[in-house]
Amino acid sequence: MRTKRIAGTAAVLSGALLLTACGGGGGGGAEAGADGGGTFSVYIGEPENPLIPGNTSETEGGQVVDALWTGLVEYDRETNEAVYTGVAESVESEDQKTWTITLKDGWTFHDGTPVTAQSYADTWNYVANSENAQGNSYFFANVEGYEDLQAEEGGSPAGTEMSGLEVVDDRTLRVTLTDPYAQYPTTLGYTAFFPMPQAFFDNPEGFGEQPIGNGPFKADEAFQEGQGVTLTRYEEFGGDEPAKAAGVEFRVYTEINTAYNDLQAGSLDVVDQIPPDAIASAEDQFGERFKTTPRGDITSLGFPTYDERFADPQVRRAISMAIDRQAITDAIFQGARTPAASFVSPVIDGHREDACDVCELNVEEANRLLDEAGFDKSEPVDLWFNAGAGHEEWMQAVGNQLRENLGVEYQLRGDLQFAEYLPKQDDKGMTGPFRSGWIMDYPVMENMLGPTYSTAALPPAGSNVTFYSNEEFDAKLQEGNGAESIDAAIQAYQEAEDLLVADMPAAPLFFGLVQYAHSENVSDVYVNSFGRVEVEDVVVGSE
Amino acid sequence: MGRYVLRRLLLTVPVLLGASLLIFAMVYALPGDPIRALGGDRPLSEAVQAQLRAEYNLDDPLLIQYLKYLAGLVQGDFGTDFSGRPVLDTILDRLPVTVRLALVAVGFEILIGILAGVLAGLRRGSFFDNLVLVSTTVVVSIPVFVLGFLAQYVFGVRLGWFPIAGITQGWYSYVLPGLVLAALSLAYVARLTRTSLAENLQSDYVRTARAKGLSETTVVGKHALRNSLIPVVTFIGADLGALLGGAIVTESVFNIPGLGRAVYDAVLRQEGAVVVGIVTLFVFFYIFFNLVVDVLYAALDPRIRYE
Numbered sequence: 077m078r079t080k081r082i083a084g085t086a087a088v089l090s091g092a093l094l095l096t097a098c099g100g101g102g103g104g105g106a107e108a109g110a111d112g113g114g115t116f117s118v119y120i121g122e123p124e125n126p127l128i129p130g131n132t133s134e135t136e137g138g139q140v141v142d143a144l145w146t147g148l149v150e151y152d153r154e155t156n157e158a159v160y161t162g163v164a165e166s167v168e169s170e171d172q173k174t175w176t177i178t179l180k181d182g183w184t185f186h187d188g189t190p191v192t193a194q195s196y197a198d199t200w201n202y203v204a205n206s207e208n209a210q211g212n213s214y215f216f217a218n219v220e221g222y223e224d225l226q227a228e229e230g231g232s233p234a235g236t237e238m239s240g241l242e243v244v245d246d247r248t249l250r251v252t253l254t255d256p257y258a259q260y261p262t263t264l265g266y267t268a269f270f271p272m273p274q275a276f277f278d279n280p281e282g283f284g285e286q287p288i289g290n291g292p293f294k295a296d297e298a299f300q301e302g303q304g305v306t307l308t309r310y311e312e313f314g315g316d317e318p319a320k321a322a323g324v325e326f327r328v329y330t331e332i333n334t335a336y337n338d339l340q341a342g343s344l345d346v347v348d349q350i351p352p353d354a355i356a357s358a359e360d361q362f363g364e365r366f367k368t369t370p371r372g373d374i375t376s377l378g379f380p381t382y383d384e385r386f387a388d389p390q391v392r393r394a395i396s397m398a399i400d401r402q403a404i405t406d407a408i409f410q411g412a413r414t415p416a417a418s419f420v421s422p423v424i425d426g427h428r429e430d431a432c433d434v435c436e437l438n439v440e441e442a443n444r445l446l447d448e449a450g451f452d453k454s455e456p457v458d459l460w461f462n463a464g465a466g467h468e469e470w471m472q473a474v475g476n477q478l479r480e481n482l483g484v485e486y487q488l489r490g491d492l493q494f495a496e497y498l499p500k501q502d503d504k505g506m507t508g509p510f511r512s513g514w515i516m517d518y519p520v521m522e523n524m525l526g527p528t529y530s531t532a533a534l535p536p537a538g539s540n541v542t543f544y545s546n547e548e549f550d551a552k553l554q555e556g557n558g559a560e561s562i563d564a565a566i567q568a569y570q571e572a573e574d575l576l577v578a579d580m581p582a583a584p585l586f587f588g589l590v591q592y593a594h595s596e597n598v599s600d601v602y603v604n605s606f607g608r609v610e611v612e613d614v615v616v617g618s619e
Numbered sequence: 620m621g622r623y624v625l626r627r628l629l630l631t632v633p634v635l636l637g638a639s640l641l642i643f644a645m646v647y648a649l650p651g652d653p654i655r656a657l658g659g660d661r662p663l664s665e666a667v668q669a670q671l672r673a674e675y676n677l678d679d680p681l682l683i684q685y686l687k688y689l690a691g692l693v694q695g696d697f698g699t700d701f702s703g704r705p706v707l708d709t710i711l712d713r714l715p716v717t718v719r720l721a722l723v724a725v726g727f728e729i730l731i732g733i734l735a736g737v738l739a740g741l742r743r744g745s746f747f748d749n750l751v752l753v754s755t756t757v758v759v760s761i762p763v764f765v766l767g768f769l770a771q772y773v774f775g776v777r778l779g780w781f782p783i784a785g786i787t788q789g790w791y792s793y794v795l796p797g798l799v800l801a802a803l804s805l806a807y808v809a810r811l812t813r814t815s816l817a818e819n820l821q822s823d824y825v826r827t828a829r830a831k832g833l834s835e836t837t838v839v840g841k842h843a844l845r846n847s848l849i850p851v852v853t854f855i856g857a858d859l860g861a862l863l864g865g866a867i868v869t870e871s872v873f874n875i876p877g878l879g880r881a882v883y884d885a886v887l888r889q890e891g892a893v894v895v896g897i898v899t900l901f902v903f904f905y906i907f908f909n910l911v912v913d914v915l916y917a918a919l920d921p922r923i924r925y926e
Binding site: 122124134206207208209211214226227230300302327329331341343493498499512537538 | 649650651652653655656657658659660661662663664665666667669670671673674702703704708709712713768771772775776779782783784785786870871872873874876880881884887889
C-alpha cells in the first residue's frame with residue numbers, strides 16, 4: 077500500500093494562525109434526520125483512481141470504497157483478528173493450500189443482485205488480469221494460475237481465468253494457492269478482495285464514479301472529482317448491523333489546513349489527520365473529541381546492503397544504536413509517532429515490544445561496534461529520502477544524532493521526487509541509509525516481513541529495496557506460511573524477525589499513529605489501524 | 620477591423636501548436652518514471668506497469684508520442700490521465716469553476732481597484748490617497764496563502780460571514796476567494812489608475828476642457844478618465860488571461876476544484892496529456908484576451924485604428 081501524500085504547500089506557514097484558533101459554533105455540518113441518524117461529513121484527499129476495489133490501494137479512495145463495500149472478513153477493533161461479520165461464513169482448509177470459502181446467505185449488491193461465489197471469481201480474475209491494469213493485481217499472485225493472466229512484453233495473457241479459482245456452487249468458492257499460507261483468511265478483508273456485480277462486467281464505463289458495492293452505504297450520485305460524494309445508508313444491507321447514520325458525505329480537500337478550519341467552524345464533522353502545527357493545540361480545543369489510535373505502519377532507516385560501506389551487519393546495528401528514537405518522536409513529530417523496537421507494527425498479533433536489541437540509544441556500544449568493523453568515520457554519510465513528502469525534518473534529526481553520537485558527518489539527499497527516487501532505489505542507487513516506509517495491507521506478521529525483506533520481493537518485482545537476501549529468513553517465512561495453526565505461524569515469523577534484528581537490513585524507527593478529531597454533531601467516531609474512519613458506526617446528533 | 624481580428628485568430632493556430640509541442644517536450648523531459656511512481660513504496664506488478672506504458676505510449680520517442688496525441692486530438696480525443704479519466708471531462712468539470720473565480724476576481728479589481736484609484740488620483744496627497752498607497756503596499760507584500768488563510772480564519776471561522784471552503788453555496792462561495800485572488804492585482808489597478816489619472820489631469824486637453832467651462836464631472840469622467848483607463852484596461856485584460864490560467868494557491872486554500880490545481884497535480888504525476896491539454900487552453904485564453912484588449916483600445920481611443 078502506498079503512503080499518503082502530504083501536501084505541504086502552505087502547511088508550515090499557516091501554523092501561526094491555527095495556534096490561536098478556537099472552535100466556532102454550529103454551522104453547515106451534520107444535519108439530524110428524522111429517522112434517527114442524519115448525514116455527516118468526512119475529510120478525504122483526492123482519490124488517485126476510479127473507485128474500483130481492484131484499483132484502489134491508497135488511503136483516500138480506500139476510505140470511500142470501504143464505506144461502499146464489506147469484505148469477506150472484517151477485523152476486530154482490539155485484536156485485529158479476522159472476524160466473520162462479513163460476507164464469508166467460514167474460510168477453511170485442511171492443508172493451508174486449498175481453501176474453501178463459504179458465503180452467507182442474504183448479501184446483495186446495491187442494485188439488488190445477490191453476492192455469489194461467481195461474483196468473487198469474476199472480480200478476482202478481472203483484477204489479476206494484467207490487461208486490465210489494476211493496481212492491486214499482485215494480491216492474487218499466490219493463487220494458482222495467476223501467471224497465465226500476466227501478459228508477456230507486448231503480448232496478451234494466455235488466459236482469462238485463474239485455474240486456482242473454482243466456483244463449487246452459488247455460495248462456495250474454492251481457492252488453490254501456489255504455496256501453503258496459514259493466514260490466508262486474514263488477508264481477505266483487504267480492499268483488493270471486494271466483489272463486483274455483473275453490472276460492472278457488462279459496462280465498466282462510469283462504474284468507478286458511481287460504484288455498486290455490497291456495503292453499508294450506497295452511491296445514489298456520482299463521485300464529483302475535486303469535490304466528493306454523499307452516500308446514503310443501504311437498507312437491504314446483508315450484515316448484522318446496518319449503518320447508524322442515514323448518510324455520509326466524503327468531502328475532498330486539497331489542503332488539510334483548510335479542512336481543519338472547516339472542522340473548527342463546525343462545517344465539517346470528521347478529520348482523520350491533524351495539521352502538524354495544530355497538534356499541540358488540538359487536544360485543548362477538542363478535548364475528548366481529539367483522539368489517537370495506532371496505525372499499522374512502520375518507518376525505518378533502510379541500508380543499502382549492496383554498498384560495501386554498509387555491507388557489514390555490525391555497521392548497521394551500530395547506526396541503529398546511535399539513534400535516539402524517543403527524542404525524535406517528541407521533538408519532530410509531537411507525539412504523532414511512537415519509537416519502534418520491532419519490525420512488526422504493534423497492531424498486529426505477534427508483535428513484541430522489544431524484539432530489537434539495538435533499537436535503544438547506546439552511544440558507547442555503537443562506537444565500539446563501528447570501530448571494530450573498521451568503519452571510516454571521516455567520510456560523510458549520505459541520507460536519502462524522497463522530496464516533498466515531509467521527510468526532511470526527521471531525516472535531518474537522524475543525521476544530527478549520527479554526527480553527535482558517532483562523530484560522522486552527514487549529507488541530506490532529498491531532492492528527488494518519487495518518479496525519480498523509486499527507480500533509483502530499485503536500481504541499487506542509494507549511496508547511504510534511506511527512508512523506508514511500509515503500511516500493512518492486512519494485519520498479518522508476514523505482511524510486514526515478506527514484501528520488504530524476502531528474496532522473492534527483490535526489485536523490480538517487490539519492495540525489498542535494501543536488497544537483503546537470506547535463505548534462512550526466507551525459509552522461516554515459508555515455515556510460518558505453512559504452519560498448521562496461527563500460533564505456530566507467529567512463532568516462525570518471530571524467529572524470522574530475530575534474523576532481521578541480527579542482520580539489520582533496516583533500522584526500525586517509528587510506528588505511526590492516527591490523530592483525528594470530530595465535531596460535536598457526531599459521536600462514536602473511530603479510526604481503525606488502516607487509518608480509515610469506520611463510518612458505519614458513527615452516530616449523528618448528540619444523545 | 621473584422622479582417623484584423625480574423626488574421627489574429629488564425630495566427631493563434633501555429634502558436635498553439637508550437638506551445639503544445641513545447642509543453643509536451645517539457646513533460647517528456649521530466650526525469651523519472653511516472654508509472655513506477657504510481658505504486659509508491661509498493662510497485663505495481665511488472666505486467667501491469669508494462670500495460671500502462673503501452674496504453675500511454677510511454678515507450679515511444681517524443682515525436683511519435685506527440686503525433687499520436689495530435690492524431691487523437693483531431694478526432695476530438697484529448698487523451699486520459701493515468702487513472703483513465705478523459706482530460707476533456709476534467710476540463711469541462713473544472714473550467715466553469717475557474718471562469719467564475721476569475722470573473723469574481725476581475726469584478727473586484729474593476730470595482731474596488733478603479734474606484735480607489737480614481738478617488739486617490741483626484742485628491743492627491745489627501746488622507747484617502749495615503750490610505751490607498753499604504754494599504755496597497757501592505758497587500759502587495761503579503762504572500763497569497765497567508766492572506767488566504769488569514770481571510771479564511773477571520774471571516775470564515777471567527778465571524779462566520781463566508782463559507783470557509785468549497786463551492787457548494789453558489790456564487791457566494793466565490794466572494795472570499797475571489798477577493799483574495801484579486802488582492803494583488805487590485806493593488807496594481809488602484810495605483811495604475813491613480814498615477815495615470817493624476818498625470819492626465821495635468822495635461823493640456825484637460826486644461827482646455829476646463830477652460831471651455833465644462834462641468835468637473837464631464838472633464839474627469841469623459842475626458843481624463845477615458846484616456847487614463849487605457850493602461851488599466853491592458854493590465855486587467857492580461858490579468859484576466861492569467862487568472863483563467865488557474866490559481867493554484869488560492870484554489871488550494873479555499874478548496875476550489877479549478878483548473879490550476881488540476882494542472883499542478885498533473886505536472887507532479889507527469890501526466891503529459893493532461894498538462895498539455897490544459898496548458899494549451901491557458902495559452903489560448905491568454906492570446907484571446909490580449910486580442911480583446913487590443914480591440915478595446917480602438918473603442919477607448921478613437922485615434923487607434925486597425926486595418
